[in-house]
Amino acid sequence: MSKLTANDLKTKGVSVFDEILKDEHEATITVRGNNKYVVMDMERYNYLRVCELESAYKETMEAHAKGDYIEESVADHIKRLDEDL
Numbered sequence: 218m219s220k221l222t223a224n225d226l227k228t229k230g231v232s233v234f235d236e237i238l239k240d241e242h243e244a245t246i247t248v249r250g251n252n253k254y255v256v257m258d259m260e261r262y263n264y265l266r267v268c269e270l271e272s273a274y275k276e277t278m279e280a281h282a283k284g285d286y287i288e289e290s291v292a293d294h295i296k297r298l299d300e301d302l
Contacts (some may be wrong), residue, residue: 218241218242218243218244218245218255219237219240219241219243219244219245220244220245220247220252221233221237221244221246221247222247222248223247223248223249223253226246234256234258237256238256238257238258242257242261243256243257243261244256244257
């Protein structure tokens, strides 16, 4: 993964992302020598979101198959959520 300093970004602008992201999926932006942010193009971001949603769906289906869920009204659900805060 390429690294880019915050100062590079400040001096070169966002056009530097096109150059970095043509060869790699992500770039790390460092601030004062520490990794702070990750930048990626929208295609990669959307791919990762789909992976995340597929994983959540799989976990939900596994929990449902095990009977690990609660059936309740919307009002009861909201009340339970408020109690957990």
